[in-house]
Amino acid sequence: MNIGILGLGLIGGSLGLDLRSQGHHVLGVSRRESTCQRAIALGCVDEASVNMSLLAKAEVVFICTPLGLIIPTFEQLISHLPSNAVVTDVGSVKTPIVQAIAPLWDNFVGGHPMAGTADSGIEAAIPNLFAKNPYVLTPLATTSPTAITVVEKIVHDLGATLYHCSPEEHDKAVSLISHLPVMVSASLITACMNETDANVLQLAQKFASSGFRDTSRVGGGNPELGVMMARYNRQALLNSLQRYRHQLDELINLIEQEDWVTLEQQLQSTHNARPEFVD
Numbered sequence: 001m002n003i004g005i006l007g008l009g010l011i012g013g014s015l016g017l018d019l020r021s022q023g024h025h026v027l028g029v030s031r032r033e034s035t036c037q038r039a040i041a042l043g044c045v046d047e048a049s050v051n052m053s054l055l056a057k058a059e060v061v062f063i064c065t066p067l068g069l070i071i072p073t074f075e076q077l078i079s080h081l082p083s084n085a086v087v088t089d090v091g092s093v094k095t096p097i098v099q100a101i102a103p104l105w106d107n108f109v110g111g112h113p114m115a116g117t118a119d120s121g122i123e124a125a126i127p128n129l130f131a132k133n134p135y136v137l138t139p140l141a142t143t144s145p146t147a148i149t150v151v152e153k154i155v156h157d158l159g160a161t162l163y164h165c166s167p168e169e170h171d172k173a174v175s176l177i178s179h180l181p182v183m184v185s186a187s188l189i190t191a192c193m194n195e196t197d198a199n200v201l202q203l204a205q206k207f208a209s210s211g212f213r214d215t216s217r218v219g220g221g222n223p224e225l226g227v228m229m230a231r232y233n234r235q236a237l238l239n240s241l242q243r244y245r246h247q248l249d250e251l252i253n254l255i256e257q258e259d260w261v262t263l264e265q266q267l268q269s270t271h272n273a274r275p276e277f278v279d
Contacts, residue, residue: 002027003154004058006073008039008048010116011090012064013125016044018158021127027054030122038122052080060150063089067228071100078104086147092174092225093232094138094167102140107147110138110167113160114178120222131159138167175236177277179229180244183237185219186226 001024005012008030016026020043028045029052030036036048047054055061055077065073070091081087088111091097098110114134117124135155139148155162165173195201230237254263 001025001060002058004029004055004061005045005064006052006055006061006077007064007066007069008035008044008122009064010120010122010124011113011129012062013039013042013044013122014115014127014129015062015064015090015158017042017125017127018130019154020044020046022157027058029054035122042122042125044122044125052077056080056082058082058085060086060088060154063087063091066224067091067093067232070097074101074105074108086144086150088137088151091232092178092229094136094170096232098138098140098167102142106142106144109143109147109151110170111151111155112136112138112170112174113158115160128159130155133160134163135160136163136165136170138165138170140167171233172236172239175233175240179233179237180240182218182221182226182229183241184244185216187219189216189219 003019003024004027005016005019006029008016008028012028016028016039020026026045026047028036028039028048029050030039030048031050033050036045036050039045039048058081061077061081063070063073063077070089074087074089077087084107086107086109087101087105088109089097089101090111090113092112094110094112098108101108102110112135113130114136115130117126117129135158137148137151137155152162192201192204195204251263251266253259254266
């Protein structure tokens with residue numbers, strides 16, 4: 001199958017590595033000629049170009065651009081596609097994307113692979129990035145059943161765990177477990193950097209180990225991605241942040257009141273709940 005990838009960064013490059021290993025012919029498009037050449041050299045794509053016309057022979061196209069570029073990119077892509085081409089995206093927010101593209105293309109299936117690393121760019125591409133990770137599809141009642149089946153097959157072949165839900169449900173859930181952690185993690189780093197005692201700050205930087213590494217990772221990631229999460233999933237993220245702020249106020253109150261019994265009960269509750277989210 002000829003599969004196009006529009007946007008050759010971590011996700012697009014990793015997707016290309018896996019698809020080529022399964023025997024697909026992968027066509028890559030990037031804004032930079034240097035990225036195109038590097039993608040070919042790394043084995044992420046078979047052909048690459050800065051011109052979208054390369055995708056005229058694609059049967060399936062994955063739009064892997066930054067979130068804010070997905071809709072305008074599709075609007076440019078549409079004139080190059082055969083009418084039966086299946087299009088999907090990998091954006092971490094689904095409602096605005098599906099609302100904009102689905103009316104224009106019956107064969108569009110909203111998608112979001114829940115996978116990534118702290119690195120970005122084509123050099124960060126790795127094989128098996130999606131294996132055993134959630135991959136969410138958000139088709140509508142009007143979405144072509146054939147297109148859904150095609151994307152489902154590719155997702156299964158990637159070794160990912162497939163889920164279906166509405167775009168709105170996706171965005172609310174992801175605001176809690178993906179977008180909120182980015183903002184919380186960034187706030188943790190900022191709180192540490194705002195320490196006014198230079199000696200204490202220096203010691204904190206020296207003492208930081210696995211706990212700080214784990215909780216600060218997503219807050220130290222790609223700033224553009226964080227802004228896009230907030231901009232395109234604004235209301236759901238605000239709701240999650242307000243819920244989180246309420247929990248912080250509750251903790252502050254317990255500590256101020258020296259209510260260690262209730263604090264322990266809350267920490268026991270979170271200890272018990274965590275395995276329901278992560279293994």
